[in-house]
Structure formats: structure tokens, C-alpha cells
Amino acid sequence: MAKxxxxxxxxxxxxxxxxxxxxxxxxKNDVPCLDEESRITIRNKGAINNSISCHLFRxxxxxxxxxxxxxxxSNKEMLxxxxxxxxxxxxxxxxASGNLVKxxxxxEGKELECPVIEFYLKSVQVEDPLxxxxxxxxxxxxxxxxxxxxxxxxxxxxxxxxxxxxRRKLRVIDFKLEFGRLGDRIVVGxxxxxxNFTFLxxxxxxxxxxxxxxxxxxxxxxxYQKINELVMQ
Ligand code: ADP
Numbered sequence: 001m002a003k004x005x006x007x008x009x010x011x012x013x014x015x016x017x018x019x020x021x022x023x024x025x026x027x028k029n030d031v032p033c034l035d036e037e038s039r040i041t042i043r044n045k046g047a048i049n050n051s052i053s054c055h056l057f058r059x060x061x062x063x064x065x066x067x068x069x070x071x072x073x074s075n076k077e078m079l080x081x082x083x084x085x086x087x088x089x090x091x092x093x094x095x096a097s098g099n100l101v102k103x104x105x106x107x108e109g110k111e112l113e114c115p116v117i118e119f120y121l122k123s124v125q126v127e128d129p130l131x132x133x134x135x136x137x138x139x140x141x142x143x144x145x146x147x148x149x150x151x152x153x154x155x156x157x158x159x160x161x162x163x164x165x166x167r168r169k170l171r172v173i174d175f176k177l178e179f180g181r182l183g184d185r186i187v188v189g190x191x192x193x194x195x196n197f198t199f200l201x202x203x204x205x206x207x208x209x210x211x212x213x214x215x216x217x218x219x220x221x222x223x224y225q226k227i228n229e230l231v232m233q
Contacts, residue, residue, distance in 0.1 A: 002017065002018055003016065003017060011027065011028050011030055011049075012025050013026040021081060022070065022082055023081075024080075026046070027047070027053075027076050027077070028045075029046045040217060044224070045220075045224055046076045050076050050193070051075070051228055053078065057188075057192060067189070068083055068180065085178065085189060086142050088119050088142070089120040089177075091117070091118045092118075092158045094162065095109060095173040097173045098211065100174075115155065117154050121141070146181075153177075153179070153186065157188070170199040171199060171200040173209075194227045195210050208223060
């Protein structure tokens with residue numbers, strides 16, 4: 001397949017294909033969220049996140065969630081429908097952790113009365129700030145109806161994935177989705193690899209997320225591998 005690189009982000013590269021409606025997403029081995037100096041790469045991380053993403057996209061499709069996923073084309077690449085991306089990171093939270101704890105002074109690990117869905121603006125000028133629905137509509141990033149659809153889909157995905165991972169002895173503390181437009185439809189885009197999740201390991205009671213790993217390569221490798229094995233069960 002002929003490919004032309006059109007974008008390189010922190011963890012993925014995008015390529016145009018012969019078909020203008022499709023893109024190839026290649027997963028890199030770089031670990032996100034670390035400062036530039038301590039930037040590290042992990043062998044097989046790209047392949048593992050691709051494998052987890054492809055599996056979860058297929059799983060969501062079986063529950064009639066519309067996603068951009070077409071098929072896995074190699075160990076590090078998936079073929080997707082090209083979307084007009086909405087510049088938001090949509091975080092769904094079931095348990096208080098990280099950011100939420102710092103911002104509202106909650107107790108780490110507190111079970112939330114109901115899931116909380118938050119929007120963060122993806123921005124190069126400012127550091128991805130929390131943003132509310134009025135801002136999003138007023139700034140022209142998405143319409144009110146589109147936001148309702150994003151909210152509804154995030155809630156559904158949460159129920160589906162919570163159950164999926166609970167059967168694998170992991171609680172979903174929180175996870176991130178990105179959405180885009182395909183014609184007049186709102187579609188789940190981007191990826192669903194380990195970097196998008198914070199889990200509670202129900203066997204060890206330890207938090208598992210990219211941020212909570214020590215930065216020690218061997219340990220990180222093992223965690224990525226463990227999550228992949230659980231997903232594939
Ligand atoms: P970042 O841009 O945050 O550094 P990545 O390394 O994850 O992130 O780069 C992937 C980019 O591809 C993101 O900007 C994401 O919004 C975009 N993207 C994901 N899926 C699609 C799609 N189906 N169509 C177009 N763009 C997409």
C-alpha cells in the first residue's frame with residue numbers, strides 16, 4: 001500500500017493512503033507524558049498498543065459503537081476512516097484519582113456516585129485545559145447536539161469497557177477518548193491503547209497507568225505485556 005506521512009505526534013504517525021477517505025495510523029514506541037529529557041522508548045510498545053486498540057475497537061463495534069477502525073494491517077499499524085477530528089480529549093472517570101484528586105481535594109480511590117465525563121481542549125498554545133460545554137460551543141469546536149452524542153457514546157463505552165476489564169480483574173479508574181466527524185456522524189477515533197487508561201489491578205490493589213509506572217523500562221515492558229495478555233484472553 002502506498003503511504004505518505006502527513007503527521008507525527010507524540011505516540012503515533014499518520015499516513016495518507018491511495019484512498020482519500022482512509023488513513024494508516026502507526027504506533028510508535030515512545031512513552032507519552034514524560035518530560036523531554038527523560039523521554040524513553042519501549043520495545044514493542046507500539047505493537048502492543050496497536051494490538052490492544054484493534055481488539056477494543058472490534059469489541060466496541062460488536063456493541064454498535066461507531067468507530068473509525070477498519071482493520072489491523074501490520075503489527076504496528078491500523079487502517080482507519082479519515083475523520084475531521086474534534087480537538088477534545090474526553091475523559092470518563094469512575095474513581096477519584098490523579099487530576100481529580102488534586103483539583104477538588106478528594107480522597108484518592110473514592111468511588112464516584114456516578115461517572116464523571118470531562119472535556120479537555122487539545123491545544124498547542126496552552127496546556128490542554130479543562131473546558132466546559134459552553135466554551136466548546138462558543139469557541140466553535142462542536143455543537144450542542146454533537147456534545148450530547150459524545151457524552152452518550154462515552155457513557156456507553158464506559159459501561160462496555162468497565163464490564164470487559166472487570167472480568168479481567170481490572171477496574172477502569174478512568175479512560176480517554178477522542179471523537180471526530182464522518183459526514184454527519186460522530187465517531188470514536190484515535191486509539192484505545194494502554195496509554196488511554198488508568199486501571200486498578202484488583203489482585204494487587206495497585207494503580208496501573210503510564211503516569212504511575214516508575215519509568216523503569218523492564219517494569220513498563222512487563223505491564224504493557226500483561227495488559228495485552230489480559231485484553232486478548
Ligand atoms: P498528539 O497529536 O496528541 O501528539 P498522537 O501522537 O496520538 O497525538 O497523534 C495522533 C493524531 O491523529 C492525533 O492528533 C489525533 O487527533 C489524530 N487522529 C486520530 N484518529 C484520526 C482519524 N481517524 N482521522 C484523522 N485524524 C486522526
